[in-house]
Each structure stands twice: as C-alpha cells, then as structure tokens.
Amino acid sequence: MTRTTEEIARFCEDVYYDLDFREAKRSKAEMGGFAIGFMPVYAPREIVHAAGALPVGIVGAGDWLEVIRGDAYYQSYLCHIPRSTIDMAESGRLDFLDGMLFPSTCDVIRNLSGMWQLVKPETYVRYVDVPQNFDDGVGGDFWEHELRTLGKELGELTGTAVTDERLRASIALFNENRSAVNEMYALRRDEPNRAPTSEVYLITRVGFVMDVEEHTQLVREYIAAARAKSPTELDNARVVVCGAFCEQPPIGLLKTIERSGCFVVDDDMLLTTRWFTEDAAETGDPFRALAHAFVHHTVPTAVMYAPEAGRGKALVSRVREARAEGVIFAAPSFCIPALLDQPMLTAELDRQEIPYTSFKYSENAGQFHPIREQTGTFADTMKLWSVA
Amino acid sequence: MTSIPPPPPPGSARRTVETDPREVEKDRSMALQKELIGGYYERLSKCAETGEKTVATFVPGNLTELIHCFDLVPILPEINALQSGMRKRSGAFINEAERMGHSEDVCTYVKCDIGMFHDGNIGPTGLPLPIPDHLLLSYTGCFTFMKWFELLREEFDRPSTMLQVPYQARGEITPEMKSYVVKQLETTVIPELEKLSGVKFDIDRLREKLELSRRAEDDLVAVLEAAKNRPSPIDSYFGGVYYIGPIFTAFRGTEEGCEYYRILREEVEARVTAMRGPMTPEGEMKEERFRLVVEGPPNWTNFREFWKMFYDEGAVVVASTYTKVGGLYDRGFRHDPADPLGSLAEYCLGCYTNLSLPKRVELISDYIEEYGADGFLINSVKSCASFSAGQLLILREVEKRTGRAGGFIESDLVDPRYFSGANIKNRIESYLQMVEQKRSAGVTA
Amino acid sequence: MITAGGMDVGAAAVKAAIVRTDNKGGDELLAGQVQRIRRRDPKAVIRETWNAALEEAGLPESEIEYVATTGDGELVDFRRGHFYSMTTHARGAKFLIPETTLVLDAGALHARAIHIDARAKPLGYRMTSQCASGSGQFLENIARYLGVALDEVGELSLKSRNPEMVSSICAVLSETDVINMVSRGIATSDILKGIHLSMAGRFARLVRALSDDGMLTFTGGLSADVGLVEATREELDKTGVTIEVRTHPKSILAGAIGAALWGAFRHEKLLAKAG
C-alpha cells in the first residue's frame, strides 16, 4: 500500500511530537539495545552506528513541553534548547539513552556537557570537539584521533567494537542516507509545490530517532510519493532560511512562512544530515575517511571557522543555486553563533542586492502572527516590487 | 575576557581623589603599572610612525612571549573594551554597533570593540589605536572569539590565523590535545608570524622570555595566595583585576613585567607582616567581616560602585575565578623554558574558561576551603555564555559540597543598560545577612 | 487583458472578487461577493462565494487566469498566489478611490492604518494592539447587547445628539460601561456614537502617526459602518489635520479586489519571465 506525502508527513509529525521517543526506543531495541543521543550541530553518527548503537538527535522539546525544571538551570538571557533538553533529562524522558554527545557548537552546549556529567553521572558523556584547522596533518589528525577514541569508548560501552569493516559499512549507509536527503532537498528546490518544507522538515527530522536504513527508505518513499502527485501550481516567493541550525523553529513557524506565500528552497536546519558536501570514502581507513571528509567537505556554517574573509559568499552561492529571491534569517533568540554571523551575511547580501528579512524565534513560541506579517510583507516585496 | 588596571577616572568626577589608594599609599607597584600601561598604549599609537607591526589576540591563550619573539606588538581587544567600559564610553559604542545591525543578544565586548572602531578607533587612553596587521585567533574557552575576529576581518580585511585549543571537557589535558596545539604553533602560527614580521623564529629567544614569565608567575601566585591570611592583605577580585593586568596582557615574559610582580609581592608580603587589610578606593579596609569567593567577571561600567557594595559591608574577596582566565598559575602551571611550545600549549589549554563545569565546581569548592571563605557569590554576566551557561548549577553544586551560602547576581561587562545598582546592592546585602545567619547557626550548632 | 480572481478569507466572512485589467490602470471589477461564515465549514463557504462571483461575472472558472488569496488563503486550494492583507487592502482601496493615500483596514479582530504611495505600495503602517476594543468583534458584542442589528448600527449612531463617552479604552470595561448606560436610560444612538468615537479616537492616533494629510479610505468589515466613518472624520478634524475620510460601498471587498489585481500583475510578470 503506497502512502501519500501527506500520510507520510502525518506519521512523521506524530513521531516529532512524541516526547516519549517511542520510535527511538523501538529502533534502539531492534538495533541491539543501545542508543546514544547527540545535540546539534554535527555529530559523527557513523561511529555510533558502527558501535551498534542508535544515534538519537536531541534538538530540544519544541513548543509542546512545558519547561518547568529547565528554567532553574538557565538565566533568562540564554537560548531555549538547553532548558528543554535538561528538562527532558530531569524528567526521565531521556533515560533510554546510554550516552550523550555534545558537539563543540557553542559555549552553551559545551557547558551543558559538563552539566550532564553532574546531573546524569551514570551516563556516558562525550564532548565532540570538532577541528577548526583544516590541514589533514593537523586538524585532520586531531579529529581522527577524537573519532578513534569515541569509537573505542562506544565499543566498550556496547560490547560491539568499531572495527574498520563495521565502520565502513556504517559510512556507506550514512552516505546513502545523505544522498537520499539531498535528493529530497533537490526535489523541493526544483518543485517546491510537491515537497513543501513543512513536510520535508518532518521527514528529515524523524531520521534523528530512526534507524538510518529505515529512514533512507522513508525518504525514498516520500520522494516517490511527491513525484507521483499532481500538485497545484503555487506562485510563491523562493527563499532560503538561514540561522536555524541549532534550536529548531517550531513546525508552526515553518508553516507560517509557507502560508505567507514563500517556498523555502534551502535551509540550514538539522544540518548534520547534510554535513558533508562530498561523501566520506567507503574504502580504506574509515576513521581517516571521516576525518578527511570533515576537514575538506564540511558545509559552511556559522559554527565553523572560515579561514578567509567573505563569510557571506557561501550564502550567496546557496541563494543562487537554489534560485532563491531572498533570505529569511530565522535565528533562535540568544543564539550566539547565528546572531554573531548575521551581520557578515547581510553585508554580502546588501552588496549583491539580495533582499532579506530577519526575526528571532524560540522553539516554544506559539504565536506566529508578527512573523506571518513580516514574512508576508517580505514575500510581497519580492513578488511585486523587485526589479527582477 | 580579563582585566587590566583602569585609567584614572575622568577628572571632573574625582571626589575620591584624596582617598584613591594610589594617592594614599603611593604603592610603587601601582605607579609602575600605570607607567607600563600608559607606555604600552603610547607605543601602539605610534606604530604607524615606528613601523612596528601589531597582532590582535585574546587574553585567554594569549601567546605574548611568542609574539614578542617576532618584535610584534600585541593588541588586546578585550582589554580595550573593558577599558572603554570603565571610562563610560562603551554604552555609545554598543549603541553604534547595534545600530549597524549587531544583535542585542550577543557579547557586548564585541559590539564595544566594533563600535569603537567605527568611532575613530581611539583607544582607552585617548590615543589612536592602529588597525592590527594580523588577527591571531587564540580560540580558547570562548566561541565568540571566533566570530569576533571574523567580524573584524570583514571590517578591515587583515589576515587571521586560527589557533584552536581543545576544550578540557573531562577536566584533563590529554597528550593529543597538547600535540594538536603544538602542531598548530609549528605549522601555522609561527610561519604566519615569521611572514608578517620578517623575523626568523628563534626558540632560544622564546626560552628566555618564558623564564621571565615563570618568575613573574611565581610572584603572582604568592600575591594571590597571600589572601589565605587573616585579614587578607588583598582583595582578590576587585584588587585582583589590577594584579593580573600586566601578566594577562602585553607584559608576560618581559623584564618590566617581572619587575612589577617582584615589587607587588614585596608590598603584599609587607602587608601580611603588618596584618593589614586590603586597599580600597577609599583607603584600607579596616574590619574584615566576610571572606568570599567570587565566580564570574566583574561589571566594568560601574566597577567602583560595585566594589563599594562589598567593602562597605566589610566583605573581602579572597579568591576569584575571573583572575584565572589568563592562566591558572595557582594550580601549579608555569611557562617552562625547557618545553617552550609545549608549555605554551598547556597554558592555552589550562585557562579557566577552558575548564569543564565539574572542574569549575571543584575549583570554587577548593577555594572556599583553602581560603577559609564564608561563602561564594556568582556574578552572572549577560554577555558571556562561556561563564554564565550553567552557573545556576554551579551555585547549587558548590552549596551542596561546601555547605557554604551561595549568592547570585546578574549584570553585564560593559553594557551600562544591564547594571541595576539598587538591585545588586539589595541582593548583596541580603546575601551577606544570610551568610551571617548561617555562620552564627554554624557556631551554635 | 487579464482576468483574475481574488479571495479574501477573514475570521467572519469570505469575500471574492473578479477583475479584468490591462495592468496599466485599466482595471474593471467584474464581480464581488461576500458571505458570512457563521459556524459553517470555511472551505464550503469559500467554494460558494467563489461560484457566486463566477456567476455574477458570467465566466467559467477556466477563464480565470490567476486566483490570488489574502487572509487565511491556505484554505483556498484553487489559489495560485497569496498576498499579505496589508498589500491587498492597499491595492483595493486605491482601485475604489484612486486618490487614496491612507488606508484604514478595520476588520473583525484588528485595525490597521497603512500609508501608501502612488503604486499602492505600503510605506508604513500602524496597528492596534492586541486589545479587542478597536475591533469589529467588540462592536458586534455591544450591538448584540443593545439588541441592534449590525447593519443598523451606523445609521443609529449618526442620529446621536449627545454621545455618551465610554470612560475606558479596555473592551471588557467598556462593555460594563455600556451595561450601566442602558440602566441609566441613555439613548441607544448616544451609546453607539460614544463607542464609535472611542474607536475612532484610536484609529485617528494610528493614522496621525503616519501622516497629517491625504485621503483616507476605509476598508474591511467595518467600512460599511457609516457611523464609525463619520466618527473617525470628526476625531481627525478635531486634531486639525487635513485628512479627508472616505469609504466606498464596495470597501468590504477591498482585500479581495486587491488580491485579484495583484494576481493579474503577477500573471503578466510570470508570462514575461516564461518568455
């Protein structure tokens, strides 16, 4: 029985709203009983997988968890994702995780790795310190060693050693998954009326709680269903959403952007699923392959150092590739890397005369009226007043 | 993030002239420090004429000795920002940056610096600052650093070099972390500085400088540890930010720096012998009523007002974490002429903001015990997630471990909009009452 | 010539318009329909309103080259494009009264003043805050309490001799005020005028924040309330600005008309792009 895109999206939405992580627990059981959580932006999921554990993306609790305990941990001037995350930990929702990975995204997540050690002393915690030096022999070597250590520790935890063979197999699976997700993104870029972002997002997102092979299948199923349907032509403005790489915009916000007359044709949400711009090699030393892919084929994002000036150029080429008419900067309130990055990006957009608008959100925002107004007028500006 | 002696307050507002410690006691160390800093800013202002080249860098993980090996002059944007804060100029700079599109939510040091640049780039002493010839991004303990220099690079298009310093997530420095930093020094930092200066790297020259660093570090530790005495001869936070000034900045590994710490140590040891309390802007603190440990940076825009809230109550800070952002010397680290690059790497790795949260809890708890503190206070600054994210947990954990009362106040570094004097004063007063109660309860128990 | 349709889906009513235009100023309204939703399935109301408009225009659906929505447009599954209500009301007002420089869109849930240029491009706007007392919903509640049909409210208000001012700007308190007025025997027309003046006072503040001269056109659900329009005129006059206040019998259709006209504009642009 084939499902429609709407049906697939509805299934994903249920998974998305499920704070009991039933899908993850099911996949964990099927994989052999281990699950390791990771936070944004990037985590080497291949290693986790090769150790026989399910990598589970923990990206906050959105707008459907009333955060009670989390606010006791954080001052008002810090973003929301760490509060909902620690709240989930405190209320036992994350007890099914056998460990947590905290990538070097920003000081907030960095410090959360230490808080976890204090709050959940019984779980495995590792800070994933990604390289900011992109020489194979320097940053590459360091990262390779980090990956090996992670592999060794996870192997000890699960009892399944991360052998080269296992890791190569995992790399292949994640390469495949990335290529499926990229294909879905390309479809959305070319025919956004077939694959709206509010669906594409959910399809991508469930990959955070699902076995990778199953997810690849799901993405393919969605692509096929999207290709098969006969959608109405929509004359929307094409935009790139930028800055939403960590704390996630609630799904209602994405729908709001679409309802206001925009097609989101590229974005930086859930970036870890599309981190490498070229596949990691499936032959040779697999740790080396992952390290190599990282230092050479990492997607440009605010949390990665740019050795040369001109940070905005990468965004401009994304805009061009996606044939977008404008950029919506949507950053979490108090998101340090996104907000520090923005002036560099807008400066370049100004030079290229690419229109943009920006707002901040919080994962638990429930009121989108002002945003609808802002993106609505922005869309109209592009459609009615732009010279193009 | 760090500190340096503040310039004298603007002439008009000097009601405390007679009671300024520098005037009252005329400590030689203070005069010397004033001279050092003044000379430093003067030197910077003349770089255009002298042809001296400059390298901007950050206090945590600064490589001052190495920079000096190439006859380059370091510029420290954090220091410029905090100095602007003390001179009440930061508010306007921050406004300027926000007007240009910088978010209200990000570190005010960055905005202060960028605003200053756009406002003519006049440094804290009123002399012009040069545009740095190179940005040496010592990426230690703070993610904002990276964005800060990327932003500057967009402003004035100078090359940048990244020195990534891995985070001590498990509270230890592994051999791989160290060798990663050393490798970057060898393959990137040194070649870049050679290229910039035209000076060939001479490791023996570096060794000499590190020997000077080591000596000054010994003296600094003696000064800080003098606070274990009762009464404490120093305030390790409000006074401490003065003491760390030279060594955290351009004077580590210099003869002048060494001299400063030698003299400072003598002065402090003399105070210990004389059983004298710490100096404040209004003279010597007579009665030591509370001994506190403080976590978090101070507020700079209202530094003296803030300090007064403590000494008026007889509260002296006996140890602080902020004075460790440029190195945890009191925990044993020394620059080592025998292992020049290795010890520079360890230095970078060991700064306070590069410590894991559990390590910070441990350090604060240890300070409380070692320095016989009655309690500890956290000043949580809005700007700095590196410090602030997790401080509420630190508060609870340290209370749990030490049984001592913890206090929590909020302010900002250089954004005057976030300093609510009345509020903070209230909090401090009621906190000290609590300490008092706890203490007497402890005595009767 | 391009034939285009516009659907304005509001909280209380669905409006449909069909226009024919050369996109050079030769705009013609072929049909305009309004239906209140009244707890019906909005999608059904949309269909009905649209069909009625097609019938009025005497056109088969296939001849409509572009259907644009405004308001809750996602409910219209035969739409091609969507525009924000500010953009469409501006355009609709300009169509109805070409001299328009200011638009006051007063609907069921909010009111918004818009300053526009000669191309109907919004230059700036001001909105009432969340509070309900500037909205149609509020007026409807009062009318219901007074036992007056909504479309009689305007005429009654015009008859007032001694408007009884409400003391509060808060909707809830105003309603209490009105209850007291009724028990004090105040004439219904005076109560209504008082309410109108209170709302008009807020509108005038929005408008004056944008401009102190020009031509103000009412649009939206309340544009048919002549009492409210008159009260707004009075309030603006009081402040000494030279703003002429107008409404149009078809003002309620402004959003739908604007959507249709902008749709036609987009249609031509897309055709040109496609070569």
Ligand code: SF4
């Ligand atoms: S939302 Fe931004 S500031 Fe917050 S944890 Fe994520 S990256 Fe860090």
Ligand code: SF4
């Ligand atoms: S965030 Fe903190 S450590 Fe980083 S630059 Fe700002 S004040 Fe300094």
